[in-house]
Amino acid sequence: MKPIQLFISLLFIVQSLSAQEHWNALRITDYNNQNQTNTWIDFVKTVEISSVPSKAVAKIACDSKYWLWINGELVVFEGQLKRGPTPRDTYYDEVDLAPNLKPGKNTIAVLVWYFGKEGFSHKSSGQAGLVFQCEELGIKSDKSWLSRLDNGFEQTNSLYPNFRLPESNIRFDARKGNFEWVKPEAKKNDFKNAIVVGGAESSPWNNLVKRPTPLWKDYGMKEYVTMPTLPFISKGDTIVCRLPYNAQITPYFRIESKSGMEIGIRTDHYFGGGPQNVRAEYVTSEGIQEYESLGWMNGHQVCYYFPKGVKVLDLKYRETGFNTEFTGSFSCNDAFYNKLWKKALRTLYVTMRDTYMDCPDRERSQWWGDMVNESGESFYALSPSSASITKKGMLELINWQREDGVIFSPIPAGNWNVELPEQMLASIGYYGFWNYYLNTGDKETIKKVYDGVKRYLNVWQLDKNGILVHREGDWYWGDWGTNIDKQGLYNAWYYLALKSYRNMSELLGNTSEVLKTEASMVLLRKAFNEQLWNGREYRSAGYKDDTDDRLQSLAVVAGLADAEKYPIIYNILQTKKYASPYMEKYVVEALFKMGYGVYGLDRLKERFSKMVNDTVSTTLYEGWGIGPDGFGGGSSNHAWSGGGLTILSQYVCGLSPLTAAWKTFKVKPMLGGLKYAETGNQTVSGEIHVKIEETVSSYKLDVKVPDGCSAIICIPDKYKVIDIAGKNIFNIKPKKNLQASFNGIEQGYNCFSVKSGLFQFVAR
Secondary structure (H helix, E strand, O other): OOHHHHHHHHHHHHHHHHHHHHOOOEEEEOOOOOOOOOEEEEEEEEEEEOOOOOOOEEEEEEEOEEEEEEOOEEEEEEEOOOOOOOOOOEEEEEEEOHHHOOOEEEEEEEEEEEOOOOEOOEOOOOOOEEEEEEOOOOEEOOOOOEEEEOOOEEOOOOOOOOOOOOOOOEEEEOOOOOOHHHOOOOOOOOOEEOEEEEEOOOOOOOOEEEOOOOOOEEEEEEOOOEOOOOOEEOOOOEEEEEEEEEEEEEEEEEEEEOOOOEEEEEEOOOOOOOOOOOOEEEEOOOEEEEEEOOOOEEEEEEEEEOOOOOEEEEEEEEEEEOOOOOOOEEEEOOHHHHHHHHHHHHHHHHOEOOOEOOOOOOOOOOOHHHHHHHHHHHHHHOOHHHHHHHHHHHHHHHHOOOOOOOOOOOOOOOOOOOOOHHHHHHHHOOOOHHHHHHHHOOHHHHHHHHHHHHHHHOOOOEOOOOOEOOOOOOOOOOOOOOOOOHHHHHHHHHHHHHHHHHHHHHHOOOHHHHHHHHHHHHHHHHHHHHHHEOOOOEOOOOOOOOOOHHHHHHHHHHOOOOHHHHHHHHHHHHHOOOOOHHHHHHHHHHHHHHOOHHHHHHHHHHHHHHHHOOOOOOOOOOOOOOHHHOOOOOOOOOHHHHHHHHHHHHHHOOEEEOOHHHOEEEEOOOOOOOOEEEEEEEEOOEEEEEEEEEOOOOEEEEEEEEEEEEEEEEEEOOOOOEEEEOOOEEEOOOHHHHHHHOOOOOOOEEEEEEEEEEEEEEEO
16 A cells, blocks of 8 residues: 555544544434334433533434433423434534533433424434433443333324424323333333444434524423413313413423323414414323423414313413524604514514424425525524524525525425525525625635535526526416516526625635626626616516516615616505515615605505504414415414514614624614614624604714724714714715715715714704
């Protein structure tokens, strides 16, 4: 063997050993496991320690979900992300066990739920099992662990959850099982040694990728807002308990019953969005018993069916959700917009878990058109931890890229690989990937997705006229509703994707791609206006229906329409109202960009009044109505409808980042007829807050700029006298230079640069 070959061989061996040392745990399962759909397996391990270490980080992976107890105390409620980070691989969790350990014997109990079927949000490995490794305690999953199939869990009869959901209904028969086994003192007579089915990273689980998002936030057991007086003896009725808002919950009860009585549990969203979703059943044992159904549901009401004679002692629910804080805020002098912002926030939160979801009942799927709007909302409403779910989605989108360069969603996916070109262009575009970078400054993630973005853009070609070659992808979708000029919209989305790619190329120092992309954008902008603008409207060749308000708006938002066209487009948007709640965000944004903020807010109120004023639903609809009056099934909790939240914070209050991670940001309020508005949030660079008050003769603006940041403050130049309280303030002149440096700060404003601190501008 030649020296270089020997070196390479030794290097490979060292790398292999390092990988084995990283994961010395084995993948285990129960001897009786047949990898059937909806399988539940109990695992137990007892370890003795002389003292509790300061840290004891366990690395845990399973297919598909797990619950962890230490010494009988619940430590993790529903661990593990749905599979997978790529079409082949699996996520794993890290959990610090130290706070729950004690000197002496410690019992670790893990309940694993194996979905065992595909879905729009999960790729099944085909093998149920567990990997558990804690180096500080010297624990690894192997045949010394005890296991058993948990026969208390069973299949329900039909109706089963619709094909989009990998989860099954949960049925538990308390005559055949209980949860006593998690306690240290419980006898383990029916447990046997687990069997080893492979190494931690052997096929079909393959690479174990660290979970990029935090474990769920567990709000603990809560009381319902309304429910019957306890205790009571059921007459065989369905008991309806109201939640304070649409939430992700697991229902709980404590009862006294004779054996063999069947209890049913579902929420009022069991048919949310059309088809059947998840529900639960419980078969009683004899006597007093309590039960929490572990599969989360969502809705406004939990409906329990208790057979006649069952004595109900207690009813509660556990709320869990994505681990982020509601740090953002908005208020103004119009109660409608305050309610819209809050409903949008509630809708956003209930559509976050393993991924961003279109809805938490019908699909639980990461559609990227929805996700672009959702991620944009999160930067104004939630703490910085929420950005991790966007990062996860970006990496997954590119990791699942097809060999032909096409990207598709929803992903992760077990039974889907269909491209919706419009949503894919939006995802990699200025409002998708680039907006993530602008708000986080996460250059490393941009590096990881960059080549995939380039590959997808290369899928698209321009025709002899300089606009996109007609390409429908797998699903020629543009929006819900009618009068959709899809080809025109695709060109506008493509331009926004080029804009994003141009910025990524500049960020990564790829000058040749910057120049090439800028040239393409110039040509496309010219061709777009030559081919699609007919002097009265934007309309693509071959489109025969009524003028599409979406296309006019997206042309403005993308920067394809020049200011001379604004009055014409404004007139169109006063009469054409075809956009769904998803695309309405871009319609209203276009109105603000053109300077028609008053009508922008009026249109927002007109179009969203039904769902905002709905006194039953705390969330926003998928379409303009529910059921037959909606689109695509008409779910009542679709965060793609929450674009108004972004509009109110970003345009009405004028708060937006100019450079990455909010190191420099703009404050350019456009009150749109309001007299008072304020907003703020905890960004990655610190807390930012803006408050504006305007009267007939005066204008007051308060702003908080965090340490290490600076802001460009824009005051309408109709005010001739400006008093400023604060230090490090510089009037910016000339404005042309300002526009060159900070795109989007228009004429008609006096602009000031301020560094960190609290500032007040009073103009008159």
